[in-house]
Amino acid sequence: MTTLRLGTRRSALATTQSTWVADRLRAAGHDVELVEITTQGDVSGALLTAIGGTGVFAAEIRKALLDGRIDVAVHSLKDLPTAPEPGLVVAAVPAREDPRDVLVARDGLTLGELPAGSVVGTGSPRRTAQLASLGLGLQVRPIRGNVGTRLGLVESGDVDAVVLARAGLARLGLLDRVTEALDPIQVLPAPGQGALAVECREDRVDVREAVAVLEDPDTRARVLAERSLLAALEAGCTAPIGALAEVVEGDDGLELSLRGFAGSEDGSIELRRSLVGPYQEPEQLGARLAQILLEDGASDLEHTSPPAPQDNSEPVS
Template structure:
């Protein structure tokens, strides 16, 4: 099979998206010798953000994903790069998730005035986040903070702290790291306090399902451990029929056990005010062959989600309050875990 001479990589226009896509482009060239070019695509999510329109309740899912997928299917680009936490868990006809590169640190961070940590913020301090997952988990800590929705890119959000409009904002550590701005974080949040969104810190690299040559090139970028971890997290999310816009956090990590590689998975579902929660963890052996890791990870996610549903998690899963703006993507109600076994 002859490798393509050049790959056109579709990306959102934000600084973070183009940086992430640039990393993927560099990896493709370094590992395979194939030339690449970035093609900037404006998504519905970008347009609504620029207009200040909340995404909650939007009629389409995957608002930061659909335009890139349309560009793939139309032949405008050959590859699309997404933040994996934005990727809906239901399958997209004609599109294959060809690679999940090595993951950045998935934890959340605080960027606060005067170098403060979350616990050092005085009662009544204004904390900015548009994620119901973050809102619920911070509320559960009982710190007495005033939590307000915030929109915009990294610059905009941090700028609201620098201007004094907010005392702190919550961001993904991975975004700051990729932008070379990690020193602006004043605290990295322990997952015991705030579990990240499923897939946070990972990238999804997609192409057309009938493009075997590109699939073969992109397979060189795939990291088996990262792919297994995000599979477990996304199966939990799909099984609970929640998503990034619901108060669900999940984190899977690989470790070396006595009998070989193991995967450890933690997940939490909370009421939107953080007053109620269902929190569970579990582990499983992965086996020696990485080809079998996605199936083992999916089975673990299924089992953990089933336990959480038995504990009443289904009563806590739901959409955020109507006036809560979020840049994270809801999951289509028809999503099922079987659709993400190979995600």
């Protein structure tokens, strides 16, 4: 095969993730060239909810794949819409980073140590809803920006803390800034958080074979369950959604344990449900748990976005 052209967003986190994939492909004997692509999510200063959600990071890269300008793309899996893209396939899902959210707070404080009235920055309705449901009296402020921008808000005193994905900080070598890893019992991550998607054209058998070395079956099963839940809930409610699947040992072998969250952004309503199912049926498990959440009231929840801040920095993956 000639050199693999690997498309990536230009942010520090995106290029770090893509370089990680490229290095593993090179170790498998392939020549790889990174091709930087600017997406709508990179140039807009509005919150994701105001500019179309997760797909804004993927659309331009996917277009480059379909046009043949690149051979393979690396996405943060949570940035991909749940609906399949005609002509494209997620050819590999590498081993997942720790999917938890983390707190970076002034003075090394944990979530429980932040005084009532403390300002916590996040651009995520999911995090906003779960933080509010804890009843700690925190003020949540919507923010945008790359990892450095968000950490800088804490350093400058603009906010008392920010909540970020642990995976991004780990990939950037910034875990020393974390003051607390948030237990999923308190804050469930976004479906697919911490995982990468390696995507290519469906008809490129040569590329699919080349990237197959990156595949991690356990991660694939976990994210399929989470994204199946997300897809079913997106069709039936507009509430913020969290999900986390884990591989567990059952009486008859490996199983998947899936937890899901749907709630109101003011924290007045929170639905948390869980279900265990066969390892080989992740999508069915996600759909079943979504149905339970819908029957228990998720279909009556509405999502309302906070005002978008004026911030033209690159967003964090």
